Amino acid sequence: WNEIIELFRAGMPLRKHRCRFKSYERCFKASEAVDCLHELLGSNQNFGPEVTRNQTVKLLKKFLKNHVIEDIKGRWGKEDFQDDGHLYRFPPSSPLKPYPKKPSCGKEVIKFPDWNELEAGTSQEHIPVKSVTMNSELWYKRHSIAIGEVPACKLVFRRELTQTNIEEIWKSMTLSRLQKVLGLDCLDEVLDTKLVNSKHIVQNAYNVNKQGIVTLEDKSKELPHWILSAMKCLANWPSCSDLKQPAYSGFERDVFKTIVDYFGQIFGQMKEPLLTFHFFDVFVSVLGLLQKHSKAVEALQISCLLLPPENRKRLQLLVRMMARVSFNKDLPPLSESVRTRTLMVQAFSRCILCSKDEMDLDELLAAKLVSFLMDNYQEILSVPSALKSSIEEHVVHLQRVQIKYAGADTDATFPPPSFCHQISTDEFEYQRATGSQEPLAALLEEIAMNKEISVKDKKKKLKQFQKSYPEVYRVRFPTPETEAVLFPEKTKQKSPILMWALKKPFQPFHRTRSFRM
Numbered sequence: 001w002n003e004i005i006e007l008f009r010a011g012m013p014l015r016k017h018r019c020r021f022k023s024y025e026r027c028f029k030a031s032e033a034v035d036c037l038h039e040l041l042g043s044n045q046n047f048g049p050e051v052t053r054n055q056t057v058k059l060l061k062k063f064l065k066n067h068v069i070e071d072i073k074g075r076w077g078k079e080d081f082q083d084d085g086h087l088y089r090f091p092p093s094s095p096l097k098p099y100p101k102k103p104s105c106g107k108e109v110i111k112f113p114d115w116n117e118l119e120a121g122t123s124q125e126h127i128p129v130k131s132v133t134m135n136s137e138l139w140y141k142r143h144s145i146a147i148g149e150v151p152a153c154k155l156v157f158r159r160e161l162t163q164t165n166i167e168e169i170w171k172s173m174t175l176s177r178l179q180k181v182l183g184l185d186c187l188d189e190v191l192d193t194k195l196v197n198s199k200h201i202v203q204n205a206y207n208v209n210k211q212g213i214v215t216l217e218d219k220s221k222e223l224p225h226w227i228l229s230a231m232k233c234l235a236n237w238p239s240c241s242d243l244k245q246p247a248y249s250g251f252e253r254d255v256f257k258t259i260v261d262y263f264g265q266i267f268g269q270m271k272e273p274l275l276t277f278h279f280f281d282v283f284v285s286v287l288g289l290l291q292k293h294s295k296a297v298e299a300l301q302i303s304c305l306l307l308p309p310e311n312r313k314r315l316q317l318l319v320r321m322m323a324r325v326s327f328n329k330d331l332p333p334l335s336e337s338v339r340t341r342t343l344m345v346q347a348f349s350r351c352i353l354c355s356k357d358e359m360d361l362d363e364l365l366a367a368k369l370v371s372f373l374m375d376n377y378q379e380i381l382s383v384p385s386a387l388k389s390s391i392e393e394h395v396v397h398l399q400r401v402q403i404k405y406a407g408a409d410t411d412a413t414f415p416p417p418s419f420c421h422q423i424s425t426d427e428f429e430y431q432r433a434t435g436s437q438e439p440l441a442a443l444l445e446e447i448a449m450n451k452e453i454s455v456k457d458k459k460k461k462l463k464q465f466q467k468s469y470p471e472v473y474r475v476r477f478p479t480p481e482t483e484a485v486l487f488p489e490k491t492k493q494k495s496p497i498l499m500w501a502l503k504k505p506f507q508p509f510h511r512t513r514s515f516r517m
Helices: 002-011 030-043 053-063 136-142 163-180 199-205 225-235 251-270 281-291 293-305 307-324 340-352 360-373 383-398 425-449 455-468 470-474 480-484 498-502
Strands: 013-021 023-028 088-091 153-156 402-405
Touching: 002 030, 002 053, 013 153, 023 030, 030 088, 053 360, 136 163, 153 340, 163 199, 163 281, 163 293, 199 293, 199 307, 225 251, 225 307, 251 307, 251 340, 281 293, 281 360, 293 307, 293 360, 307 340, 307 360, 340 360, 425 455, 455 470
Parallel strands: none
Antiparallel strands: 013 023, 023 088, 153 402
């Protein structure tokens, strides 16, 4: 709203006009305003050339009602603006609307639900723990580059996830991805996440047929067969396999009118569009991404996944029909004055997207979004495969038994929550001392007794182990003599020639006579 007003005020030429023998400074004719604003909207990336002159007149009526403009006598408040020669002017006061205040929130990541909190009366002491013994080769590979600590480890047996847990994971990861794609610090700017139904997301992702259309559990919410036949007739014109072609001219227009009336009736009964009032700000925010095609497609993919299943199915069927009809060259024109594509947008945009409160630009925004939906409906209205795969991998990861190393985060590649219970430093030291002494002692003994490795490699491994676990090493080798037993010294006999050279006393160097002549 503010952007268009600023552009209109800056671009609208103002000059002197005469009306009924009287001159008026800095004003403009109604038709001139329509020309100027229509050109501005057509060149604006948020609206585009799809905007019609009639829509521009409707917007100027809103301007007059909200005192963006006034007639030359200072009258405003009614939508009686016409595309004619009446004179108007800009009021001296600012017509800009204040921006709605968003809830303050810093950068945050969508938090996962803490579904794994222990119930009252339960304790993690009863979780079965099994020590893991590593052989010398595995241990050496893990520490061949940098000498690090081999911490205590145990098996973590995770609780089985319920269907509610899985649904909450889908909701959390879906909203987190949507926030990232939209480039927002917080989704509260455009969406109340508490109203997002996690069951709807899972149903839209898995309850689909071979064509990717949602299958509904409640069959009473399905579209009636006769409206499906009418939509199929127009989408596949003239090759309708299950319908006999009519003999009279204009049949296709009657079918189209029937479809328009039906969806208009649904809009009246539901009292909200297919994309729902709750998600209006989310879909409008996607308009800023239309220049980045791939991001806009992904944002709309995820946003449509949040819809109630019956809304998503109706949207899939309707937009698919609109796209096919728009590109069907064999279909006779459905209007004498409007192109088929424009007619599709005008007829169905309001039942697809509109705001709950009176929004002056919602018709133009809906037209822009619906046009993009028609052009990319196959991608947008399918389940985002990358998101689905990442969520499924995360669920499998949470259900898998994990080896937990003390001081290491086994879930580093996955977002929280973790099923591991945080313990104190003293408790960790106690567990490390009692739970890992035996397997580490066995590992040290295996290194010491291994005759297949060279003496040099054995000394290197023992040195690494001593640095990582000095207490365990001291128990096995309390004195240097006990360690020296592993490496008996080999006495080397010196050669006779070397012994004779060492026994011969040192003689100073004597200069000899030169043999030069």
